[in-house]
Amino acid sequence: MCLKDCSELYSDAGSSLQSASHSVESKAYGAATFTLSAALTDSDTCEEKFKEKEWLVSLLSNENNDFFQLTAIPLAFASMLRYCDENNNVLVTYLVSPESATPII
DSSP states (O other), X not given: OHHXXXXXXXXXXXXXXXXXXXXXXXXXXXXXXXXXXXXXXXXHHHHHHHHTSTTOOOSOHHHHHHHHHHHHHHHHXXXXXXXXXXXXXXXXXXXXXXXXXXXXX
8 A cells, every 4th residue: 555655646746846847947936846845745755654554664765765855956946046036136035025024035
């Protein structure tokens, strides 16, 4: 059951990665961040499926960890790009207005 669940999760993750790639190409970094986060979660969910069954050892721990780390890298870049303009200047987001709020990134 766990391997079947993980297979479906990684299939979803593959679709999320493709979608994120298209989002980055079109500079929709918010969408890329969202879909990369979903893919990242899929590897964790796969590992959790094995942990739910105390008597079962995960056969995919290394792969889940590798996938998580390799997905975290483009997620970090997409998150940074989300707050840059077309000239790669960092934009600062304000919660209310620049005069009365603390800038957040």
